[in-house]
Amino acid sequence: MSGMPRAAWHGQSRVPRPLRRAGTATRSQVLGALLLAALFVGLLPIAQASISVRDDTGKLVLLAHPAQRIVALSPQLVELSYAAGAGSKLIATVQHADAPSAARKLPRVGDAFALNLEAIASLKPDLILAWKSGTPPRQIDTLQRLGIPVYWSQTDSLQAIANTVRRIGELAGTDAVASPWVRDFDARMAALRARYARQAPVRVFYQVWGDPLMTVGGPQLINQAIDLCGGVNPFAALPLLAPSISREAVIAADPQLIVAASSNADALDAWTRDSEVSAVRHRQLVLLNPHQLPRMGAQVLDGVAQLCAAIARTRSIDGGR
Numbered sequence: 001m002s003g004m005p006r007a008a009w010h011g012q013s014r015v016p017r018p019l020r021r022a023g024t025a026t027r028s029q030v031l032g033a034l035l036l037a038a039l040f041v042g043l044l045p046i047a048q049a050s051i052s053v054r055d056d057t058g059k060l061v062l063l064a065h066p067a068q069r070i071v072a073l074s075p076q077l078v079e080l081s082y083a084a085g086a087g088s089k090l091i092a093t094v095q096h097a098d099a100p101s102a103a104r105k106l107p108r109v110g111d112a113f114a115l116n117l118e119a120i121a122s123l124k125p126d127l128i129l130a131w132k133s134g135t136p137p138r139q140i141d142t143l144q145r146l147g148i149p150v151y152w153s154q155t156d157s158l159q160a161i162a163n164t165v166r167r168i169g170e171l172a173g174t175d176a177v178a179s180p181w182v183r184d185f186d187a188r189m190a191a192l193r194a195r196y197a198r199q200a201p202v203r204v205f206y207q208v209w210g211d212p213l214m215t216v217g218g219p220q221l222i223n224q225a226i227d228l229c230g231g232v233n234p235f236a237a238l239p240l241l242a243p244s245i246s247r248e249a250v251i252a253a254d255p256q257l258i259v260a261a262s263s264n265a266d267a268l269d270a271w272t273r274d275s276e277v278s279a280v281r282h283r284q285l286v287l288l289n290p291h292q293l294p295r296m297g298a299q300v301l302d303g304v305a306q307l308c309a310a311i312a313r314t315r316s317i318d319g320g321r
Contacts, residue, residue: 053167056132056154063149066173067127071109071120074131077153078103079297080161081129084168085177091123099291099299115139121146127171129153133241155296157221158189158228158304165298188301192228192308199230202311205255205279206233208242208294210270213250217243221296229308230315231257255279257314259307261288282317286310 051063071092072078078097081087087102095111097103109119112134120128125148130140132154144150151171153164162185169178204226208214216222217238226233234253235245251274258279260267268285275281288294288310293303 051171051173053151053170055150055152055167056160056164057152059152061127061149061151061171063127063171067149067171069123069125070127070129070172071123071125072097072129073110073115073135074129074153075099076155076295076297077129077131077164078106079295079299080153080155080165081168081172083178083181083298084165084172085174085181086168086172089172091125092120099297117142121148127151129168131155155221156219157224158300160221161296161300162186162189185301189228189304192301192304196228196230196308196312199312200315201230201232202257202315203234203253203255203278204231204311205235205250205253205258207258207260207268210260210267212244213247214242214244215250217241221300222293225293225304225307226311228304229311231307231311251277256282257284257286257311259286259288259310261290261292261294261303263290279314282314284310284314284317 050065051061053061055061067086068089069091070081070086070089072081072090073094075094075097078087078090078093079099081090082100082103087100090103090106092107092109093103094115095108097106097108107119107123109116109123114136117139120143128140128143128148128150130150130152132152133156140150151167153160155161155164162182165178165185166175166182169175206216206222206226208216215235215238216226216233217240218233218236219239220241223233223236227236234255235243235249238245254277256278258268258271258277265287267287271277271280271285273280279285288306289303292299293307295303
């Protein structure tokens with residue numbers, strides 16, 4: 001593989017890149033007509049807004065009433081919408097949004113590379129949930145010019161996931177479902193932190209991609225999960241979400257545990273010849289569920305618990321050295 005597709009964070013394989021431009025006069029005319037209509041209708045005056053929520057970019061999202069027709073533009077935002085009690089209000093999503101099972105029936109309006117703007121506009125959504133690290137921003141700009149409210153989500157921490165569920169609940173008028181979910185999430189996270197606090201540190205190498213070799217840097221949510229579990233990421237000082245690194249750098253760091261979230265049974269086989277690495281010597285090469293921790297959706301704490309258990313096993317075998 002020559003590089004990591006954006007979808008790799010969800011344990012997905014590369015998908016064909018759709019056309020980025022409409023490419024026909026008919027589609028351009030459709031968008032032009034929609035934009036013209038938006039100019040006559042006008043945007044919602046702030047005075048009429050009964051719901052005001054600030055998104056992860058700091059922008060206020062204003063709604064006159066709870067959203068009833070929501071388009072969620074990433075798999076994790078679909079999961080978090082269901083967690084917030086707003087699953088029944090979803091009218092479309094993107095490729096690879098397969099959880100929960102009810103989401104598989106939703107119409108698809110694009111993928112990680114491009115969106116079908118005409119299809120989205122024709123559905124007449126009253127709220128779009130966009131992913132800051134993945135949704136094409138220029139296409140979202142076009143939808144915003146149509147007067148469609150957009151909530152930008154950036155789930156870069158465990159707390160951000162809980163915040164996203166709470167805010168979706170506010171926007172959709174489903175606080176009665178979202179609030180208990182958030183309380184349970186916070187309690188589970190606190191329990192994990194308490195259980196693994198003050199444990200002997202374990203050096204953990206998290207492999208995001210094998211070729212080129214990539215890991216998680218300090219700003220990545222998975223780095224926070226490693227820390228919560230009492231692990232130490234040797235590459236936490238790197239400022240990128242998914243920095244490329246050399247094999248030699250990993251060997252020099254001598255991780256006690258090597259993990260990857262993958263459905264490919266051989267994802268870590270390339271390390272088995274490096275017997276000088278503690279993780280290899282003690283057979284601590286572990287595959288995690290690809291639909292939990294890396295997706296950063298409603299099941300993320302299940303993934304964190306799986307990671308913590310793997311680190312705890314390594315600690316007992318390797319003595320936490």
